[in-house]
Amino acid sequence: MSPNSSTAPDPGPAPVRAMLVLGTRPEAIKLAPVARAMAASPHFEPLVVTTGQHREMLQQMLELLNVQAKFELDVMRERQELSKLTARLVDRLGEVVRAERPDLVIVQGDTTSALTGALAAFYEHVPVAHVEAGLRTGVADNPFPEELNRRLIGRIARRHFAPTPRAAGHLIAEGVPAGEVFVTGNTVVDNLLWVLEQGVGRDQFESSGALRRLLVTLHRRENQGDTMRAMGKALRRLADRGDAEIVLPLHRSPAVREVLLPELSGHPGIRIVEPLGYADFSATLAGCDLVLTDSGGIQEEAPTLGKPALVLRTTTERPEAVEAGAARLVGTDPDVIMDATVRLLDDEAAYRRMAKAGNPFGDGHATARIVAQLARDFGVEAAAASTAVPSVTPRPGGAGSYSTA
Structure with missing residues (x-):
C-alpha cells in the first residue's frame, strides 16, 4: 500500500x-x-x-x-x-x-x-x-x-x-x-451596484442643479431612418425650452450618426458624446434626472437608481417597469415624446411617482x-x-x- x-x-x-x-x-x-x-x-x-x-x-x-x-x-x-x-x-x-x-x-x-x-x-x-x-x-x-x-x-x-x-x-x-x-x-442590478461602489466613473453632465438633466440613448434598428430623425427633432424642441441639459452618448452605428448628427449638432442644450464606458455611463445615469431610451437594459438600470424612464419604442419585453410605474412606453411619435417629457419636467408630483416606484428587476x-x-x-x-x-x-x-x- x-x-x-x-x-x-x-x-x-x-x-x-x-x-x-x-x-x-x-x-x-x-x-x-x-x-x-x-x-x-x-x-x-x-x-x-x-x-x-x-x-x-x-x-x-x-x-x-x-x-x-x-x-x-x-x-x-x-x-x-x-x-x-x-x-x-x-x-x-x-x-x-x-x-x-x-x-x-x-x-x-x-x-x-x-x-x-x-x-x-x-x-x-x-x-x-x-x-x-x-x-x-x-x-x-x-x-x-x-x-x-x-x-x-x-x-x-x-x-x-x-x-x-x-x-x-x-x-x-x-x-x-x-x-x-x-x-x-x-444580474444587471448586481453589476450596476458593484461598479458604482467602485467609484471609478465620471458623470458627463456639465450643468448646475438649475437645469434638469436628461440622458438619451437611441440605436435600435427598427427606429433608424425617418423615425429616428423625427425623434431627433423632438429632442431639439426639448432643448429649445432652455431648462434642461441633454446628454446623448452617440452610438457608433453609421445609420444612427447619419441621422442624428445633422439634427442635434451645435445646439447649446445638447451635449453629444462618444459612446461611454460602463463606469462613466453608470455615473451619468446616477447623475441624471430623467432617461429617454430605446434600449432594453437601461429600462432595468434606471429603476435601480430611481430614475424615471421614457421608453422610445412601440413594444417592450420588460413591461414590469411600466406596470410598476418606473417607466412609460411612449412610442416613437415626436409629439408624444415631447408631451411625456414635458409633463415630467413640469409636474413634480408625476415625476416623484415614477422616481419612487421601485425596481421590479431585482x-x-x-x-x-x-x-x-x-x-x-x-x-x-x-x-x-x-x-x-x-x-x-x-x-x-x-x-x-x-x-x-
Whole structure:
C-alpha cells in the first residue's frame, strides 16, 4: 500500500468548466458578475469567450469589470449581413466547444452571439444555461432579431434564469418544465451596484442643479431612418425650452450618426458624446434626472437608481417597469415624446411617482442565486453556501412584480 493512500485528502469534485459567451456590451455587463463569482470559487472554472461584435468597447469594459477573456473571436466584418454573422459565429464557437469540452455553456439575453452560442453547444451535446430568460414582446420581429433569438434559445436551454416572475411565466406557458425555470432577479442590478461602489466613473453632465438633466440613448434598428430623425427633432424642441441639459452618448452605428448628427449638432442644450464606458455611463445615469431610451437594459438600470424612464419604442419585453410605474412606453411619435417629457419636467408630483416606484428587476442577489443553482445541478454542494439570499418563486400567471419569499 502506498504510504499516502490512506492519508491523502479527498480533492473533491473537479471544478465545473463553464463557458460564458458574450459579444456585446450588455452581455458583458450582465455576465460579468457571474464570471467574477465563478472565478472566485474553487468549484467553477469560467471560460469567457468574446465573439467581438463590440470589440473595442469590450476590451476596456472587461478589464474594468475584472473579467478575463480566454478566447477572443474576430468575426465582425463591416456592414455584414446577419446571416453571414450567424454562420461565422456558429462555426467559430463550435470549434471552441469541441476544443474545450466545457461542462456547461452560459449565454445571456437575446443577441446573435447568445443564439449562436446556444446552437454551438446544442450541436455538441453540451447543456445550455440562459441568463435573463423569458423576456417576450409577443411580436416575432419586434425587436428584430432579438425577439426570435430569445424564443429559440428558450427551446435549447436546460436552465432558464428568469429575471422576474412574469418572465418565468412566459417560459412555463410555452411548455418549459417548471423545474428548469428559476426566478433570480437580473444580474444587471448586481453589476450596476458593484461598479458604482467602485467609484471609478465620471458623470458627463456639465450643468448646475438649475437645469434638469436628461440622458438619451437611441440605436435600435427598427427606429433608424425617418423615425429616428423625427425623434431627433423632438429632442431639439426639448432643448429649445432652455431648462434642461441633454446628454446623448452617440452610438457608433453609421445609420444612427447619419441621422442624428445633422439634427442635434451645435445646439447649446445638447451635449453629444462618444459612446461611454460602463463606469462613466453608470455615473451619468446616477447623475441624471430623467432617461429617454430605446434600449432594453437601461429600462432595468434606471429603476435601480430611481430614475424615471421614457421608453422610445412601440413594444417592450420588460413591461414590469411600466406596470410598476418606473417607466412609460411612449412610442416613437415626436409629439408624444415631447408631451411625456414635458409633463415630467413640469409636474413634480408625476415625476416623484415614477422616481419612487421601485425596481421590479431585482435586489442585487441574482448572481448568487444563479451560481448556487448551478452548484446544486453539478453536485458541488460546498458552493451552496451562497444560497443565503431570499428565494424567489415563479408565478405562472405572469405577475409583473419582483417579490421575494
